[in-house]
Amino acid sequence: AQSVAQPEDQVNVAEGNPLTVKCTYSVSGNPYLFWYVQYPNRGLQFLLKYITGDNLVKGSYGFEAEFNKSQTSFHLKKPSALVSDSALYFCAVRDTANFNKFYFGSGTKLNVKP
Amino acid sequence: DTAVSQTPKYLVTQMGNDKSIKCEQNLGHDTMYWYKQDSKKFLKIMFSYNNKELIINETVPNRFSPKSPDKAHLNLHINSLELGDSAVYFCASTRQGSEAFFGQGTRLTVV
Numbered sequence: 001a002q003s004v005a006q007p008e009d010q011v012n013v014a015e016g017n018p019l020t021v022k023c024t025y026s027v028s029g030n031p032y033l034f035w036y037v038q039y040p041n042r043g044l045q046f047l048l049k050y051i052t053g054d055n056l057v058k059g060s061y062g063f064e065a066e067f068n069k070s071q072t073s074f075h076l077k078k079p080s081a082l083v084s085d086s087a088l089y090f091c092a093v094r095d096t097a098n099f100n101k102f103y104f105g106s107g108t109k110l111n112v113k114p
Numbered sequence: 115d116t117a118v119s120q121t122p123k124y125l126v127t128q129m130g131n132d133k134s135i136k137c138e139q140n141l142g143h144d145t146m147y148w149y150k151q152d153s154k155k156f157l158k159i160m161f162s163y164n165n166k167e168l169i170i171n172e173t174v175p176n177r178f179s180p181k182s183p184d185k186a187h188l189n190l191h192i193n194s195l196e197l198g199d200s201a202v203y204f205c206a207s208t209r210q211g212s213e214a215f216f217g218q219g220t221r222l223t224v225v
Contacts, residue, residue: 034213038155043118043204043216051211088155092214099210100145100169104157 002027004074004091006105013081014113021076021108023091032094033074034102035065039087047089050074061085081112117141120205120217127195128225135190135220137205145169146188147206147214148180157204163188195224 004025013019025031032051036044048059055067065076076089088107095101118139127133139146147170148160162170163182177193188205205217 032211036216041219041221043218044157044206044214046213046215049213090157098170100162100164100208101159102147102214107155107157 002093002095002097003103004033004093004105006089006091006108008108009106010109010111012111012113015083016080019078019081019085019110019112021089021091021110023074023076023105024072025074025091025093026072027093027096029096031074031096033065033067034092034094035059035063035074035076036090036092036104037061037087038090038107044090047076081110083112083114086110086112118205118207118215118217120203120220122220123218124221124223126223126225129195129197131195132191132193133195133222134192135203135205135222137188137190137217139186139205139207139215141207141209141215143207143209143215144185145208145210146182146185147204147208148188148190149204149206149216151202151204151219153201161188161190192222195222197224200224 034049035047038044050057050067058064091105092102120137145164147162161180166182179191182188202219206214208214
């Protein structure tokens with residue numbers, strides 16, 4: 001079965017510090033990986049994706065993610081956190097057998113304190 | 115211009131009622147979805163349509179019936195609403211190989 005896991009329910013970081021939100025995946029074949037952000041009472045917004053190419057992917061709002069095949073990870077990172085980054089973050093993977101299907105992680109709440 | 119729009123944004127209704135949620139996308143995508151987000155924020159796929167054809171039908175009570183009149187619209191009709199149906203329902207669309215675009219959600223509260 002294909003899946004993603006987000007091992008942390010919550011991540012707390014001080015403003016200005018680097019942040020990492022973790023994601024590991026389990027797929028057969030080459031993964032298509034995504035990160036989304038959800039602000040309160042809003043839909044999910046796409047941040048970035050990895051399909052092929054460079055392992056370091058840059059996305060919206062200064063976020064980036066590193067694809068690591070050997071560790072089956074796709075951690076989301078930002079060098080300097082902002083209070084406005086506080087939100088719920090979801091990692092997702094496309095099903096390589098049924099390309100129309102996405103599997104989402106359980107979400108990680110990021111709290112950035114001033 | 116809203117890419118994926120859902121109506122209504124909020125829906126409060128009594129148990130046993132029948133209600134519909136509508137979704138429209140103006141992105142020209144072929145595939146549309148309904149997801150359910152529960153109180154713990156877990157996202158679960160319910161249905162997916164590709165060019166008006168049902169392609170994903172997860173284990174969902176048959177009180178839930180999706181309908182896609184054309185590839186830009188995907189509606190969700192729910193019969194005999196139950197308390198446990200209270201959740202946020204998200205519509206999304208995508209084209210193959212690409213990311214999904216989500217609507218703003220419909221918060222359904224069954225009382």
